[in-house]
Amino acid sequence: MHPWLPFEWIAATRFLREGRTQSLLIIVGVGVGVSVIVFMSALLSGLQANLVKRTLSSQAHLVILPPEDVARPQVSGDGALVQKQAQRLRSIDQWQALRARLETLPEVAAVSPVASGPAFAVRGDANKSITLIGIEPAAYVKVVELDQKMVAGQLRVNAGEAVIGIELARDLGASLGDKLRINAGSGATDTLTIVGLFDLGNKAANARNVYVGLRAAQSLLDLVGGVAQLDLALRDMYQAEILAQRLHAETGLVADSWIKTNAQFFTALTSQRVSSNVIRFFVALSAAFGIASVLVVSVVQRAREIGILRAMGASQGQVLRTFLLQGGIVGFLGSLLGSLLAALFLALWRSLAVNADGTPMFMIEVPGSLVLIAAVGATLVGVLAALMPARRAASLDPVVAIRG
Amino acid sequence: MADSVLRLTGIRKSYQSGDSQLAVLHGIDLNLARGEFAALIGPSGSGKSTLLNLIGLLDRPSDGHLYIDGEETSGLPEATITRLRGRRIGFVFQHHLLIPAFTALENVMMPLLVDRGRPDATMRARAAELLAGVGLAERADYPASKLSGGQQQRVAIARALAMRPALVLADEPTGNLDTHTADDIFALLREVNLREGTTFLIVTHDPRLAARCDRIVELVDGQIVSDRANATG
Numbered sequence: 050m051h052p053w054l055p056f057e058w059i060a061a062t063r064f065l066r067e068g069r070t071q072s073l074l075i076i077v078g079v080g081v082g083v084s085v086i087v088f089m090s091a092l093l094s095g096l097q098a099n100l101v102k103r104t105l106s107s108q109a110h111l112v113i114l115p116p117e118d119v120a121r122p123q124v125s126g127d128g129a130l131v132q133k134q135a136q137r138l139r140s141i142d143q144w145q146a147l148r149a150r151l152e153t154l155p156e157v158a159a160v161s162p163v164a165s166g167p168a169f170a171v172r173g174d175a176n177k178s179i180t181l182i183g184i185e186p187a188a189y190v191k192v193v194e195l196d197q198k199m200v201a202g203q204l205r206v207n208a209g210e211a212v213i214g215i216e217l218a219r220d221l222g223a224s225l226g227d228k229l230r231i232n233a234g235s236g237a238t239d240t241l242t243i244v245g246l247f248d249l250g251n252k253a254a255n256a257r258n259v260y261v262g263l264r265a266a267q268s269l270l271d272l273v274g275g276v277a278q279l280d281l282a283l284r285d286m287y288q289a290e291i292l293a294q295r296l297h298a299e300t301g302l303v304a305d306s307w308i309k310t311n312a313q314f315f316t317a318l319t320s321q322r323v324s325s326n327v328i329r330f331f332v333a334l335s336a337a338f339g340i341a342s343v344l345v346v347s348v349v350q351r352a353r354e355i356g357i358l359r360a361m362g363a364s365q366g367q368v369l370r371t372f373l374l375q376g377g378i379v380g381f382l383g384s385l386l387g388s389l390l391a392a393l394f395l396a397l398w399r400s401l402a403v404n405a406d407g408t409p410m411f412m413i414e415v416p417g418s419l420v421l422i423a424a425v426g427a428t429l430v431g432v433l434a435a436l437m438p439a440r441r442a443a444s445l446d447p448v449v450a451i452r453g
Numbered sequence: 454m455a456d457s458v459l460r461l462t463g464i465r466k467s468y469q470s471g472d473s474q475l476a477v478l479h480g481i482d483l484n485l486a487r488g489e490f491a492a493l494i495g496p497s498g499s500g501k502s503t504l505l506n507l508i509g510l511l512d513r514p515s516d517g518h519l520y521i522d523g524e525e526t527s528g529l530p531e532a533t534i535t536r537l538r539g540r541r542i543g544f545v546f547q548h549h550l551l552i553p554a555f556t557a558l559e560n561v562m563m564p565l566l567v568d569r570g571r572p573d574a575t576m577r578a579r580a581a582e583l584l585a586g587v588g589l590a591e592r593a594d595y596p597a598s599k600l601s602g603g604q605q606q607r608v609a610i611a612r613a614l615a616m617r618p619a620l621v622l623a624d625e626p627t628g629n630l631d632t633h634t635a636d637d638i639f640a641l642l643r644e645v646n647l648r649e650g651t652t653f654l655i656v657t658h659d660p661r662l663a664a665r666c667d668r669i670v671e672l673v674d675g676q677i678v679s680d681r682a683n684a685t686g
Contacts, residue, residue, distance in 0.1 A: 056566050060554075067554040357550045360511060361612075362539015363567040364532060448511045451546065 057367055060358075061374035068347060075343045076383045079427060082336035083387025086329050087415060087423050088394045093325050095413035097318060101286075104314055105307055107249040107258075109161070109192045109280035110289045112310075113151075113296065114303040115141045138166045140275020141302065148279060156292050159191030159282040164263055166270040166277060170213075171230040172221040179217065179259045181231065183266020183276075192282040195247060195260070201225055202245035206262040212245035214255030231259070233269040241265070333426070336383070337434040340376050344438035348372065348445075355442050356450025365443040372439030373432050380431020384424040391415055457523060458619045458652045459485040459508060464517035466503055477503045478675045480517070485620070488650045490643065492663040492683075495672035501656050502624070504672065508654065509622050510538040522619050539568050543613030543651075545642075547625035550609065551597035557608045558584060558593040564615040583611040587641060603634035610641060614651065621645075623655040627662065639665065 065072045118134040141147060144162060151160045164183035169176055186204055190196045195212075196204050202225045204212055211229060218224060223243055232238050241261060249255055267273050283289055289306035296304040308315045348355070355368055392415050399413065461483040467476040477500045485491060495501050506512040507519065510526060519526045521541050526534065543564075551560045561580040566572055584593050587607040592600060600608065606626065613621050623642065627635035639662055646653050655666060663669050664683065671679040 053571070055571050059566070059572070063554040353548075353550060354552050357544075357546075357552065358563070358567065359535070360509070360538065360544050361564045361567055362535055362616075364535050367567060448506050451511075451550065 056363075057370040057374055060371045061378060064347065064351065064371070065375055065378060068350075071343055071347070072379065075339055075379055076386060078339045079336045079380060079383025079431070080386030080390060082332045082339075083384045083423050083427050084390035084394065085332050085387075087388055087391035087419055089325055089328065090419055091391065091395060091413050091415050092398070093321065097321070100318070103250060104311065105286075106198075107193055107251055107254050108307055108310070110283040110286045110307050111281040111293055111296075112305045113141065113147070113279040113281065113300075114277070114305065115139055116301055116303060138270060138272065138277060140272050140277065141279065144276050144279060147300065147302075151279065151281065151296075154292075156283055156285070156288055157281055158284050159188065161185065161188040161192045161280045161282075162263065162276040163189070163278050163280050164266040164270060164272050164276045166266075166272070167234055168259070168269065169232040170217065170221060170259060171232060172223055172227070175221050177217060177220055178257070179231075180257045181233065181266055181269060182258055182260050183263040183270075184260055185263050189280070192280045195249075198247045198249050200246050200248045202243070204247075204260075205244050206260055206265070208262060208265065209239075209241055210244045210262070211241035212247060212260040213243055214258055215246050215248050216252055216255035217257070217259065218243070218246055220256065229259075231261075231269060233271075235269070235271040237269045237271065239265065239269055333430055336380075336427070337430050340379055340431050340434040341437060343379075344372060344376060344435050345441070347375070348438045348442045351442075352445060352450045355445050356447040359445070359447040360451065368445075369439045369443040372442050373435045376431040376433075376435025376439070377428045378431070380427040380429070380434075381424060383431075384420075384427035387427070388415065388420045388423055456487045457484055457520070458487050458489075459483070459654070460518075460520040460523075461508070462518045464504075464507060464514045464519060466500075466507060466512075466515050476675065478507075478514075481675075481677060483670065483677065483680075485652055485654060487619070487652055488646070489668060490646045490653045490666050491655070491668040491670060492666035493654055493656045493670050493672060494658070494660070494663050499672045500675040501672055505622055505624055505654075505656055508620075509542055509544060510534050536568075539564060540616050541619045543616065543618040543621040545606070545609050545613050545621060545623040545626045547628040551600075551605055551612075553596065553598035556594050556596055557589060557600060557604075560597050560608055561611045561615055563612060568616065579615065580611070583614055584608070586614075586645075587611045602630055603638065606630065606634075606638050607641065610638070610645070614645065614649070617649075618651070620652045620654065623653060625656060625658065627657075627659070635659075635662075 118136055120131050120134045122131045148160050148162060151157050162185060166181055168179055168181040170179045184206065186206055190204070200215060202212070206212060213229070221229070223229060225243055225246065227243050229241050229243055230238060231241060249258070267275065283292065286307065290308040293304035293306040293309070296302065358368065395413055395415060461481050464478055464481040465476065466478040467474045481504060493501055493504070507514050514527070521537060526537065529537070552563065555563070558577070558580050561583050562572065562576050565576040565579065569576070581590070581593060584590055587610055589604060589607055589611070592604060597605065597608065626642065627638050630638060642653060642655070643665070645651055657663055667683055669681055669683050670677060
């Protein structure tokens with residue numbers, strides 16, 4: 050009997066220890082439930098992080114574009130037939146000032162101006178349609194980690210230099226140091242040296258994207274001094290759509306978030322998360338019923354002891370807390386066991402889910418925060434599950450309970 | 454009546470039984486002075502247990518007044534009643550009713566523990582002293598479930614005395630014991646009564662035991678039919 054523990058703690062731990070088999074079984078039961086939840090959470094967040102990284106590494110979280118051209122007919126009314134305006138390539142008005150302002154927003158991690166437009170890459174007889182992308186490399190790599198995707202040469206776009214994808218290099222039969230002729234839609238042409246090859250992990254991007262210096266792109270695309278879009282990286286990528294709507298309202302510019310441009314992918318992520326939450330909820334619910342049923346039995350078994358405690362002057366509150374604590378302790382111990390089991394499952398998973406070369410397919414760990422959340426959550430669930438049996442114990446009539 | 458430990462005036466108790474009221478006690482008047490050693494006898498169904506539950510503050514009378522140590526108890530809130538019960542009244546039951554998850558010493562400490570909330574050294578010392586008083590000093594650290602019936606009842610008596618109660622209620626305290634052990638237990642109750650001046654009210658079926666009390670109160674059909682001093686006690 051530890052001197053610093055209150056009566057409720059002493060009684061709760063003694064009762065649990067006395068009902069050894071029951072206590073052990075329910076702790077293992079809760080542990081299995083917690084391990085499923087922890088394992089699933091770790092697996093899912095690992096999978097999602099991996100998916101998001103692979104899918105979105107060649108995209109900005111948010112792209113700012115100039116407003117669309119709209120037709121402004123000079124006569125209005127039912128009779129007027131108005132043709133939709135064709136969209137020409139044009140610059141964002143006063144993009145330097147906008148860029149400076151965006152960089153001060155707390156949500157924004159980086160801003161990269163991009164001058165991009167359609168062009169043809171010509172080498173010998175080969176002629177490929179490409180997307181010409183003029184960038185400031187220092188700013189651009191903070192939005193798209195292009196420097197991490199280089200497979201040959203380097204990411205360098207000084208005057209007369211270009212970086213192309215491995216697919217385009219294969220199509221054109223070109224390699225590092227070769228010359229490439231770019232014909233832009235405006236009729237402007239330029240000859241560039243290939244100084245780097247990248248692999249964005251996406252065949253279409255590898256076949257189309259050609260990175261050049263911002264100035265080179267501006268002159269080829271007839272956008273001198275202008276940029277076609279601002280690419281943004283955000284601190285929290287899931288805030289992209291909210292920020293996009295706010296920026297659109299404030300500036301009148303078009304703001305496209307990755308959530309909107311990848312709507313199906315985002316829906317898949319969301320529904321995965323929702324279905325896993327549903328599973329987690331039901332696992333927690335069944336653990337709670339397990340705890341409750343064990344405690345209900347315990348209250349019936351201990352009716353006489355509860356009666357005698359009440360006769361000796363134990364208050365209803367003391368009896369209530371004694372049983373609530375038992376629920377909490379079972380939940381807490383179960384969560385520790387569960388986290389341990391989950392770590393074992395993950396170790397097993399890591400040894401099974403490997404790439405052909407033996408490296409793990411993707412990194413999954415049980416983060417400390419997840420263990421903490423599981424411990425707090427399971428303890429709370431335990432206390433809640435104990436509520437009904439504990440109230441029943443507290444409201445026992447000592448006369449009836451003692452008579453047995 | 455300054456030295457009255459227990460006073461009942463016009464105590465009635467009836468239970469709702471279907472549509473009708475079932476009256477169990479019909480106006481009980483009783484007074485116990487400090488240090489008395491009294492027996493409550495009567496046939497089964499006479500209302501002894503009901504009366505004992507009322508006196509023990511485990512149940513409330515339908516009518517009448519009940520004073521413990523001069524304090525009127527009717528109308529007190531449940532929490533106050535519980536505290537009063539814990540501090541002023543000790544219970545010794547027929548079935549010993551120790552808490553098996555605790556040792557003998559811890560069982561004796563239990564009333565002090567629920568009253569003060571946390572264990573401390575003085576509680577332990579008091580419990581050890583009480584255990585020694587019932588001759589079980591060397592069994593202090595035994596789990597309660599490992600003790601014999603007579604030993605369990607001794608622990609229960611020590612426990613009943615832990616709070617230095619004004620009144621100890623014993624419900625058939627020797628009912629479950631063999632004659633020899635029953636005599637020992639009864640002698641122990643008497644010894645505590647003489648040594649500590651604790652007031653006892655003992656419910657018993659056993660006329661032999663009742664004859665050894667100072668006073669015999671007889672209950673029949675919910676009424677006290679005789680209340681006499683016992684010269685041989």
